[in-house]
Amino acid sequence: MITLFEKDKHKNIMFNDLSTGKMIQANQHFIINENEGMVLDPGGHKVHTQLFAEMTSILPISQLKYIFLSHQDPDIIAAVNAWMMMTDAQAFLPSIWIRFAAHFGIDELVEKRITLIADEGRTIQLGNVTLKALPAHYLHSSGNLHLYDPVSKILYTGDLGASPAAPYPVVENFDAHIKYMEGFHIRYMPTTKALKMWLNMARTLEIDIIAPQHGAIINKAHVVQFLDWLDSLEVGVDKLGDAYTVPG
Numbered sequence: 001m002i003t004l005f006e007k008d009k010h011k012n013i014m015f016n017d018l019s020t021g022k023m024i025q026a027n028q029h030f031i032i033n034e035n036e037g038m039v040l041d042p043g044g045h046k047v048h049t050q051l052f053a054e055m056t057s058i059l060p061i062s063q064l065k066y067i068f069l070s071h072q073d074p075d076i077i078a079a080v081n082a083w084m085m086m087t088d089a090q091a092f093l094p095s096i097w098i099r100f101a102a103h104f105g106i107d108e109l110v111e112k113r114i115t116l117i118a119d120e121g122r123t124i125q126l127g128n129v130t131l132k133a134l135p136a137h138y139l140h141s142s143g144n145l146h147l148y149d150p151v152s153k154i155l156y157t158g159d160l161g162a163s164p165a166a167p168y169p170v171v172e173n174f175d176a177h178i179k180y181m182e183g184f185h186i187r188y189m190p191t192t193k194a195l196k197m198w199l200n201m202a203r204t205l206e207i208d209i210i211a212p213q214h215g216a217i218i219n220k221a222h223v224v225q226f227l228d229w230l231d232s233l234e235v236g237v238d239k240l241g242d243a244y245t246v247p248g
């Protein structure tokens, strides 16, 4: 567990060591303001058991107000039914994924507590802070949200900025860090156009930390380098060859 920010009654906490076995390393993030908390991209069942136990050390279960689901992947949403059955929290999900999320066994009783977020994003009030759920579609998922916290100035970027195999929690040397991000971004991010659109939006924000869902966080000293690196990338379909061929 790492505290990314703490001031007055505002806290940002990251769990980065709960992934086990063959599962991709994933970070689970909490934002706490006053007596209200939000968990971001809480992950699958094995992580749920541990994270739920750990959570009680930072936040009473009754104060978990929101579950933020950036997109529909299993490393984010697989245990959402358990989270909702065991808490009174309200979940947020990009609107295009609700019928798919139902396959993770979402009970009809808790489905009413899922708020769908339209493509343009929205604000979310947590205690005294107005969080911003930002559009980040096709980065990588076709319905994809990021979250900006204007108090800590942390931008939660889900799979963007992911470095699943990075052997450290905080980037110290950005140039040496690129090798942990590059292959993932070229393959998993489907289109350079979405990156450019996102960069235009991200550059209007004051960012102290980029906090992805996998791997190391990027501190203020390296934020501009990170944005410029993304700007230099060509990804996904823009790097495809000319034809698929039938195997055999």
Ligand SMILES: [Fe+2]
Residues within 6 Å of the ligand: 071, 073, 140, 141, 159
């Ligand atoms: Fe994903």
Ligand SMILES: [Fe+2]
Residues within 6 Å of the ligand: 073, 075, 158, 159, 213, 214
């Ligand atoms: Fe992910």
